[in-house]
Amino acid sequence: MAADVHHISLRVSNARRLIKDLVDKFQFSLFTERVEERAKQFAVRSGSAIFVVNERTAGEEGEVIQTGLCNNVSGVTSESNVTRNCSSGGCHHLYDFSDIDTPVDSVCNVAFEVEDVDSTLERVVRAGGRVLTDIKVTEDEQGSVTHAVVQSPIGNVVHTLLDKKLYKGLFLPGFEASNGASMIQEPTARLSHFDHVTYACPMGSSPPILEWYERCLGLKRFLVNRDESEDQGFIVQGTDVGMRLKAFEYWKCAKEGLSMTGSSSDVKPKVKFVIAEPLPGQGPNQVETFLEQHGSPGIQHIGLHTPDIVSSTRQLRAAHVQLLKPPDTYYSEIGKLSEIHQVGQSLTALKDNGVLLDAEADATDNDHWNNNQRYLMQVFTKPIFDEDTFFLEIIQRCGATGFGAGNITALWRSVQAYLDQREQQEKSKNKSS
Numbered sequence: 001m002a003a004d005v006h007h008i009s010l011r012v013s014n015a016r017r018l019i020k021d022l023v024d025k026f027q028f029s030l031f032t033e034r035v036e037e038r039a040k041q042f043a044v045r046s047g048s049a050i051f052v053v054n055e056r057t058a059g060e061e062g063e064v065i066q067t068g069l070c071n072n073v074s075g076v077t078s079e080s081n082v083t084r085n086c087s088s089g090g091c092h093h094l095y096d097f098s099d100i101d102t103p104v105d106s107v108c109n110v111a112f113e114v115e116d117v118d119s120t121l122e123r124v125v126r127a128g129g130r131v132l133t134d135i136k137v138t139e140d141e142q143g144s145v146t147h148a149v150v151q152s153p154i155g156n157v158v159h160t161l162l163d164k165k166l167y168k169g170l171f172l173p174g175f176e177a178s179n180g181a182s183m184i185q186e187p188t189a190r191l192s193h194f195d196h197v198t199y200a201c202p203m204g205s206s207p208p209i210l211e212w213y214e215r216c217l218g219l220k221r222f223l224v225n226r227d228e229s230e231d232q233g234f235i236v237q238g239t240d241v242g243m244r245l246k247a248f249e250y251w252k253c254a255k256e257g258l259s260m261t262g263s264s265s266d267v268k269p270k271v272k273f274v275i276a277e278p279l280p281g282q283g284p285n286q287v288e289t290f291l292e293q294h295g296s297p298g299i300q301h302i303g304l305h306t307p308d309i310v311s312s313t314r315q316l317r318a319a320h321v322q323l324l325k326p327p328d329t330y331y332s333e334i335g336k337l338s339e340i341h342q343v344g345q346s347l348t349a350l351k352d353n354g355v356l357l358d359a360e361a362d363a364t365d366n367d368h369w370n371n372n373q374r375y376l377m378q379v380f381t382k383p384i385f386d387e388d389t390f391f392l393e394i395i396q397r398c399g400a401t402g403f404g405a406g407n408i409t410a411l412w413r414s415v416q417a418y419l420d421q422r423e424q425q426e427k428s429k430n431k432s433s
């Protein structure tokens with residue numbers, strides 16, 4: 001079963017504000033939208049990364065809105081443990097499912113493009129998955145798109161499954177080109193594609209999640225780096241750090257997996273998924289802060305790939321994007337300078353821009369890259385919504401396919417320092433009021 005991320009949708013209270021930030025600060029372009037009295041949806045893109053921003057409206061939950069676009073033309077084999085709910089909310093935000101309440105702004109749908117929605121849905125049903133919206137066909141003069149929506153095993157996250165083989169239009173039926181939008185993808189897009197989606201999940205929840213993704217969607221586990229144990233996942237633990245990571249992705253075949261990691265641009269890299277769980281006995285930490293403020297497990301951050309992280313980071317800082325800096329000691333850790341020099345990067349450029357570099361981020365033997373030239377570079381933004389929940393990561397992979405322990409720890413510490421500072425500010429605000 002082929003599955004590739006088509007877009008990721010967010011549900012927010014003020015869509016225009018978020019769109020403005022994504023366009024002005026992150027250089028996404030607004031290319032298509034669907035604005036009706038009861039539904040506002042905007043799509044922005046940078047390279048192949050597409051976000052659909054859906055505006056939450058008061059009284060949205062459970063309402064039935066008919067737009068005339070949702071013709072239910074086919075069903076799939078029904079099983080008693082499957083909830084089928086086609087009418088409620090399904091046409092409100094097209095290609096999404098509006099009935100799962102999100103009390104705060106949230107990223108809640110990773111939409112996959114699949115070969116065949118019917119057979120994918122049958123597989124989901126057979127594996128005990130929950131279908132939220134049965135198969136629907138939407139059409140306009142450019143052709144038709146078949147879609148369905150399934151619930152993921154993670155909080156409010158759903159997956160829309162799309163078959164666009166019979167569609168020639170700009171995006172999806174029901175969406176109109178935005179004013180001034182260009183059909184041609186800007187060649188200079190700085191952020192080229194979604195690299196990974198990281199879920200914050202409760203302690204101990206990863207085994208059934210991995211099983212769900214494998215059985216329902218055919219996504220398979222891969223090791224984050226050489227130090228990961230198959231059983232335990234990759235454990236990041238220190239005095240102030242405590243998290244278990246497990247990762248999975250879609251592998252068409254081993255051959256494609258290998259060529260994906262090379263520099264050739266003819267294969268679109270597949271998006272990776274990471275599950276982050278807190279470890280027992282840790283103090284307050286960012287995964288738990290997410291679970292608390294978000295109200296359920298969900299998408300904690302998304303990694304966006306750039307071909308040039310130093311210039312992307314400079315541009316983002318100039319556009320007033322708040323990026324987290326690693327602890328001061330990061331660049332003077334033993335071996336860091338030689339690691340940076342060995343791969344031909346500049347300490348000053350990385351340090352000035354707060355970019356982290358890790359050459360241990362691999363669990364595979366990948367002969368396309370020289371062993372000591374496989375590395376990745378990363379930087380995190382501060383949370384982008386009002387709550388301390390979702391943030392973005394900018395990442396540049398140079399051959400490395402996983403995540404390195406050194407960077408994960410430094411990224412964790414930079415997020416934690418920010419959250420601790422926020423908590424202190426809140427406390428002193430409450431004292432003085």
Ligand SMILES: O=C(O)C(=O)Cc1ccc(O)cc1
Pocket residue numbers: 198245274276286287303393403407408411412415
């Ligand atoms: O390094 C990455 O991008 C990861 O996805 C690992 C990670 C996961 C959760 C955190 O709170 C911090 C780092």
